[in-house]
Amino acid sequence: MYWTTTTTTMGRSRSLSPSFLFPNMLIILLISLITPPPNADGLTFSTTRSTPTCSISFRNKGGFDPSVPNTNGKSSVVSSLFSSPAVQEASSSSESRPTIATAVDAGAPPNTLELREEIEKLGKSKSSSAPIEATKLLNELFDFYMSIDTDTNANEDENANANTSNNSTTAATENETEAKGSPNYSANDNARIYTTFNVHDCTKVIGAWSKSKHRDAPREALSILTKMNAIYNKFGGRHVRPNVVTYTSVIAAYAQRGDIEGASTVFEMQVTDFKTKKNYSAKPNARTFKTMINACTKSRQTRAPQTAEKILATLNDWHAAGQLKEGSCTITYSSVINCWTKSGFRESPQRARALLETMLQQYKTEGNEDVCPNGITYASVLDAYARWGDVDGAMEVWETMKEDYKSGNEEARPVVYMYTILIKAWAKSVHPNAPQEAEKLLQEVLDLYARGELEEGPNNFTYGTLINCWAKSQYREAPQRARDILESMIAQYKNGDERLMPNSVTYGATMDAYARKGDTKGAIEVFQIMKEDYESGNTRAKADVRIYGTLMSAHVRSGNKNAPIEVEKLLMEMVDLYSKGVLKEGPNTFIYGTLINCWSKSELPEAPRRAREILEAMITQYKKGDKHLTPDSIIYNSVLDACARQGDIEGANAVRKLMQDDFDSGNKRAVPNLRTYSMLIYAHSRGGKPNAPAEGEKLLEEMHDLYSKGKLREPPNTISHSIVINCWAKSDFPEGTQRARDILESMLSRYKDGTSNCKPNAITYHSVLDAYSRRGDIDGANEIWKIMMDDFHSGNGEARPERQTFSILIDTWSKSNKQQESPIEAEKLLQDMIDQHEKGDILEGPDAIVFSSVINCWAKSGLPESPKRARDILESMLNHYQYGNEKVRPNMITYNSVLDAYARNGDIKGALEIWDLMNNDYLSGNLSAEPNIPSYNTLINAWSKSNKQKEAPKEAEKLLKEMIDLNAKGDLKEGPSKIVYSTVINCWAKSDLPESPQRARDILESMIHHYQNGIEEVRPNTITYNSVLDAYARQGHTNGATEILKMMEDDFDAGNIDAIVDLRTYNILIDTW
Template identity: 25%
Template sequence: MHNHFLAEADKSNRKEASARLLSATKPFSRLQWREAIRTLEWWTNENGGSELSICIFAKLCEQESKGENELDETLAKKVAQSWARDFVAGVSTLSVAEFSRQLKICQEAIPSLRMDVSAIIHSANAKRQTQERSQGEKLAIPNISLLEEMESKIEKSQIQDDPSVCPDVRTINAAISASLSFDEPELAERVLTRMWNIYDCRQWQKIRPNHITYHNIMVSWVKTCRSTERAVRVERLLQQLKKRHSEHHYDKGLTPQRQHYILALSAYSRDGDLKRAQALFDYMLKSFTLTREISLKPTGKVCAVYLSALSRKPDVTAPVLAAAVVHNLFERFHDNMDPDWLPTPQMYTSYMKIWIDSGRPDGAQQAQKILDDMSTKPGNLSPNIMHYGAVISGWCKADEPDRAESIVRFLCEKTKVKPDIKCFLEVVKAWSSRNTSEANKRAEKLLVLMKEIEGTSGTERSTATLDIMRILSRSIKGGDAQRSEDIIHRMQSQYYLGHSSLKATTEHYNAALGAWSRSNEFESPDRAEALLLEMLERFDHGDNDLSPTEQSFTSVITCWGRSNREEAGLRAQAVFDGMQDRRDQQHLSSLCVTAASYSALIMAWARAGEPNRAEIVLQEMHNDYLNGNKAAEPNQIVFNATINAWGKSQRKGREKRVDQIIRLMQQLGDLTEVRPDIVTFSTAIASCMRSELSNAHELAESYLDEAKRLYAEGDSGCKPNSMCYGAVIQAIVRGGKSDAPLRAEKYLNEMISQSELDAKQVQMAFAATISSWAHASYQSENVLRAEALLDTMTAFGSKRGQQFLPGLRVYTEVLIAISKSEPRIRAKKATALSQSMQANSIFPDEICERIFNACFIRKRRR
C-alpha cells in the first residue's frame, strides 16, 4: 500500500513537470533539457504514458532547433516503442495515422527517424491487426506499405547517387520482418533485387543484403496463402543465396544457415511436394556427412519438418522412410550425445500420423507403440495431448473405438494430460458409425463422462457437448450432420434419466442445423426443416430453452438454397415467411430479420434461376432498412448474388438489368458501404461473356476499364484479377470482330503482368487468344502469332511455375492454326509441335490426333 501511494505521488509530480515543460516558450536551459529527458524516459516506461511522451518529444525537437542542446536519436525509438506497447494493449487513443502525423515535426529534426521508427509502427499495427481480426473488428491499415516506402527511398538514393539517403541493410531487414503479416512477399523480393542492383553498380556496403534479408523474405513466402508459387520462390531464394555466397568468396554474412533449409523444407511440406522435400533432405544428409557443414546438419528440428512433409500424403512406403530417419537420429545421438540430435515433440506427432494415414493395417498399432516408447527414447519426452489425440484418431480410423475409448478414460483417470473436445469427438463419431444399440449407449456414456470431466475443471457453464456439435457443424459431410443430430437425441435420453447438465438448448439445435446446412446430401434440407419443426414444437409446448432464433431459420433457408432442387426457391421462401409470421404473432425479438436471412433467401432464389424473385427480395431488404431496421442493411454480397442470378439467366434484357443494378450500387455507395467491387465487375463481365449481344465484348471491356479506374483512384477492392481479364478475353473472342486477336492479346499482356495469377484462368486466356488468331482473317500471320504466343507462355511458365506452362488445350489451339496454314509448311510445323508436346509430357487426346492427321493430308489436284 505504501509503495502504491509513492507511485501515485511520483506520477502526479511527473504530470506537473510535463505541464511545466510543455508550456515553456523560451529555449530550455541545460537543467530544463535534462529534466525533460528524464521526464520523457519516465513516461516511455509507464503504461499509458505514450501520448505524453510523444508531446514531450515533439517539444524537445522544437527546442533543439532553438538552442544548443542535441537530441539523442535513440529517444525516438523509445517513444515509438512506448506507443507500440500502448497501441497493441488498446491503451493509446492515437491511431497509426495520428501517431505518424504527430511525428512529422520530429522528422525535420531527425531526418533518419522515419526509417528507424517505421518498422516499430508497422510491427505494432500487424500485432493489433491480428488481435482485432480474431475479435471480428475492423482495422485501418495504412495506405502505403512500409516496403513500398522503403523501395521508394532506395530508388531515390539511386537517382540522386547519394548513399546518405539510402537505408542500411539492418533497417531494411527490420522493415521486411515487420511486414510479414501483410502478405507482401513479391514486394519484399523486389526490394532485394533493388538492393543487389545498387550494391553491384555502386558497391555501397551499407545496403548489401545478408542471410537475414533472405531469411525474412523466405519466411514471408512460407507464410503466404498463395501456395502455387510458395515452394518455387523459396527454393529460388535459397539457390540465389548459395550462389551469392560463392561469388563473394564465402563471406560469412551470406552463408546459408540451417534455418534457410528448414524454411525450404517447410515450403515443400505445406505444398505437399514430397519429392522435392525428399531430395532436399537427402542433399542435406549427404552433404553434412561429407563436409560436416553445420548449416546442413539434419538435426531433430530438421527431421521434424521433413516428417511433417511425409505426413501430408503418406503412402505405404512412407512409414519405412520415417522409421529410417528416426532410427538414424537416435543412432547419431548415442554416438556423440549431441542435444541437436534429440527428437522434438512435433517429430513424434508427424511420425504417428504417417503410420496412421499410410493405409497399412498395423498403422494404429505402430502409432500406439511409438506413444508407449516416447518416454524411454532419447530426450525422455512425455506425451502431450497431440500425441494421445493422434493415437486415438488412429484407433478410430481402424474401427476399434473401444481401444480409443480406453485411452480417453486413462487420460481422465490417471494422467495430468486431460482429453480435449476433439478426443471425445473422434470416439463419439466412431461409436456412432456402428449404428447399434450397444454403440449408442457407449457414445452416451462418453457424453456423460465428458460433462463430469468438465465439471471438475471449475468452469461455471458446461459447454463441451456444444463445442463438439460446433466442430461437427463446420463439416460438409452428411454423416457428421447426422451425428450432430444424434447427439441432441442422446442428450435428451440422458436428461430424462436424471443428468440435468445434458439438457439440449437453442445453441445445440442451431449447431445441428448448421451442420445440415453445410452437408451435401440430397435429403439435407428435408432433415434440417424437420429438426427445426421439432425444435419449434418443443418450444410451443413450454420448453423456453429452445426459443428459436433467426440463425435457426437462416440455416434451413441456406440448406434449401444449396440443394439445387427444383422446389428450393419456394421452400426457402416458405421458411422465411414462417419466421416472419412467428415473429409477428409471438413478438419474439430473437427473430428480427437481418441481412443474414435476407442474403440466404436471395442466394436461394439466385441458385434456383429466378433472378426476378431475387431482385424482389433485395428490394424488400432495402425497404426494410429504410424503414428503420438497421440490421437489414444490404451489402455487396446480396447485390453480387442478384447480379450473378441475372447474368446466368437466359432471360431477355439480362445485360440491362445487370448494368442497372451496378449503377444502383454506385448511387448507394455515396451513402452506405455498398459499392461495386471486383466480384461485382467479374460477375458482370462473365455475364457479357455468355451474352449473344453483338456489343457484349465492348460492355465487358467497359466494366474492366471501370474497375481499373476505381483501383487507380485508391479503391483496393476493385483491383482487376485473372478472372476479369480471362472473361474479357473470351468475350472478345466470342464477338468474332476483325480486330479481336489484337484486342485479346492486349488484355492478355496486361493479365500476365500481374503479380497474383490464377493458373487455370491463364491457361484459358492463352487458349482463347490463340484460338482467335487461328480463326482470324489474317491468313499470312496466323500461325506465326499463334506460335509466338506459345513461346511467350512457355517462357512465362518457366519463370512463374510449372502450372503456367502450356497445357493440352493451348497446344490444340496452336495445332488448329497450323492446320489452316499453307500445305507446304503444315506437316513440318505439326511435326515440330508434336515433338514439343512429347518433350513437355503433353499427350494428345482423340481430337488432337485427328487434327494432327489432317495436317499430313495433302489436297488432291483436280
C-alpha cells in the same frame, strides 16, 4: 499514372485501399528509391485541414507530381492522427516559425525528469503497458510545444547548432539547407528543446511500442512519429526530426502484427521525408527493408510472399548500386523463404528452393558469406515441400543440404527437427508406404544419435509426427502401431527421458488413428492412459477440447446406431468439466458441429429433431453473448442434412427459416450457400411426395435467380442440378425422363457458355440414363450415351464413362422389349468396356456385377443359345479370376443368373452342373457364391420345367427339405418362402404320379401350420391353392378339390386376404367336375 492510399482511422478500424494496392505501391516506391536523392523532386506528402491526403503520383519520366489531388475523398492514415485543432495547425504551412526560445519562455515545459525515468524503465520491463506512461509524458511535451503562438519571431534561425554536435557531411548539408531564410536562429535555443526531449527519447518510446503486444501499439507508435514531424515542421531542429531508426521502429510495430498495409503507409512517409523534405537521416537502410519483409512474413495477406520477394530484389538492387552499405543476408533470405513456406501457394516449394539456390550461387560462386544458408534456411525449404507432401522434392533438398555440410558449411549440419520435417513430408504424402518410410527415418535418427553424430535424439515432436503418419494411413494395423510408438515413448519418459514426455497432441494423434477406423474402444483406452498420465504428474497430458473432439469423431465413424447418444454424453461431460474449471475452454462450434453431424448421419427416427434442438441450444447461447457457439453455414447445413436424409421436408424448411433469420439479424457466418439449397432439394427427393421433382426444380430456379441478383456467391453447380435430375428420374411421372433430359441439356448449355461449375459429370449422366432404364427405353438411353461420349471426347473429363455407365446400359437392354437383340447388344457393350479399359479410356474394367447383368440379359431372352452363352461368360469370369482379377470373381447372383438361363429352357442337366459348380466354388472359399433362397428356387423351377416328370417333384421336395434343415442349423439365413413352397407344389401338380394330389396337399398343410405359428413368409396365396387344386383336377378328384376350395375360403375368412378365390380357381374346379 498515380496511386493514392488513404485511411480514416488507425488501429481498430482502418478504411484502406484494396489489399493489392499496398504491395504494388510499395514496390513502385522501392524502385523509385534507386533514383539518387538530388533528382527526387516531385514526391509530395501533405496534410491539410479540409482534405488531408497521402498521395504519390508518377509521371512518364518517373518523377513525382504534387499537383494530383486525392481522388477517393478519405482521410489519410497519418493526418487522421491530427485530431485536435492545434495539431492540425501544426501540420499546415510552416512559413512562419517561432523560435524555440520563445516556445520555452512562453510557459514552463512539463517536468522532464519523470520522462527520463519512464524511458529508463522501458528497457527493463516486458509489460505491454510499459510505454504507456512514457507516451503520456511525451504527449504533454508535444501539447505544450504545439500550443505556442505561431505568429511571433517568424524569421529566427532554426539551425544555429549545426556545428555543435555533428560535423558529418550529411549533417552539414542538412543544416546548410535548413539555415537558408532563417538567420536569427541560435544554438542555445536548440539546446533548450534538446534538453527537454529529443529524437532518441521519442525513438526509444516508439521502439517499446513496436515490441508491445498492446492492440493499439502501431497506432501509438505512428502517433508519436507524426507529432515529432509536427514539432519539426513548427520549430525546425534536427534533434527532434525523425531518423531512419524512428521510421523503422514504427514499421516494426506494424510488422509485428503482419500489417503490410500499415507498414507500407509508414514507409511511404519515410520516403517522402527523405526525398521531398531532404531528411537524409531518414533514408531507408537495410534494416528498414528487412523489417518490411518481416511484415510480409507475419502477414496473412494473399500476396505477402510475392511482396516480400520484390522487397528483397529491391534491397539487392540498391545494394548493388552502392546506395546501401549492407545488403541481403541469410536472415533476410530465410525470412522470404519462410514467407513462401507458410503461404499455402502451390508454387511455394519451387519459389523457396529457387531462393535457396540463389543463396548457394552467391555463397559458393561469388564468395558472399553473408548469405550462407543455415539450418533455418534449409528447414524452411524442406517444410515448404513437406506441407504439400512432396517427398521427392524434400529429399532432393535434403541431399543438397548434406552436400553443403560435407563441403564445409557447418551451419548446414542435419539436426533432429529436420528429420522431423521429413517424417512430416511422408505423413502428408499419399504414398502407400509412408509410415514404413517414416519409421526408417526415426531409426536413422536413433542410430546417428547412438554413434554421436547427432547432438540430440528424437523428441516428442518427432515421435508425435510419426504417430500422425500412421494415423493417416489406410493400413489396418495403423492404430496398433501408433499405440506401440506411444507406449514406447511413455516407457522411455518414465525411465527419465524428459524429451519424450507425451503431450495432448501425441495422445490426440494416437486416438485419431483409432477414430479414423471408427474404433471407439481403442480411442477410449488411449484416453484412459492419457488421464492416468496426467494424474501421475504429466501436466502436458491434460485433456482439452481437441481430445474430446477426437473421441466424438471415433463415435461418428463407428457406425454404431447409438453413436449420437454417446457423443451427447461426451458433450455433457465437457460442459461439466468446463463449469468446474478443469477444462480451459468449453465446447465450441466445432464440438457442437460434430454432434450435429453425428445425428445427421444417424438412422434413428429422432435424428432430425435432436439435430435441430442442439442447433436451437447453440442459437440461444450465441444470442446470450457466447461467440464460441456462433452457428455457421456448416452447422445449419448439417441439420438440413439430418432432415434431408429422412425426407423431412417440413423440418428442412423450418431450419432454412432459422438460418435466414439468423443471417438477417447480423450473423454473417450463417449465410445460405450452395450446399444449403442442395440439401433442401435433397430433402424433397427423399420425401417421397408426388410434387418432389417440381419443388426441387423450383428451388433450382430460385438459386439461379439469387445468383443473378448477387445474393448467392456461386451459381447452382453440378451437384444441385444432378439431385433434381435424379428426383425426376426416380419419379413415376410420364414426363420424368424428358424433364431429366431437359435439365441435362440446360447444364450443357451453361457449361459451354463458361459456367464451369455446372458441367455434367458421370453421376449426372447416370441419373438421366437411369430414368430411361426404369422405363426400358433403350433408344433414349443410347441417345444420352452418345451425348455423354461426345461431351467426354470434347474435353469434359468429368464425363468419362465408368463401370456403372455400362452396367446401366446393359440393364436397360435387359428391361427393353427387344428380347431378341438385347443379349447380343449387351455382350457387345461388355466387350466395348473391356477394350476401352485396355486403351485407358475408362479407369475400371467390368466387374462381377457387369458380367452378371449380361448373363441375366441372356437368361431372360429365351433364345435357344441362352444357356450356353451364359455359361461361356461364367467360365470367362472364372478364367480371369484365376489369373488374378479379383473383381470378376463370380458370386451368387452370377450363378443364379446362369441357373435361370438353364431353368427357363427346362435344361435340368445343365442346371445341375452349374449347381455343383456353385457349391464347389463356395466350399473352396468363395463365400460370395453361397447358395441362397433364389438359388434353390431357380433349381426347383428347373426341375419343374424339365421333361423328367417322375423325378422332378421328388427332387424338388428334397431340395425343399434341404432348405428347411439348413435353415434350422443356421447354415441358411432364411427358410423357404411361399414362392419356393408353391414351386414344389406346382412341380407335383404337373406330374402324373398317383400320389401327386396328396403330396401337394401335405405341403400346403405344412405351409398353413407354419403360417399359423407366426411365419408370415410362408402364408399361402391364391397361386398356392390353385396349384393344389390343379393337382386334384388333373386326376379328376372332385372331392379333394372341393375340400381344398373350402380350406381356401376358410383361410380367406380368417383374414388371409392373399387367399382370395379368383377366376382361375373356378376354371380349375370346372375342369375337375
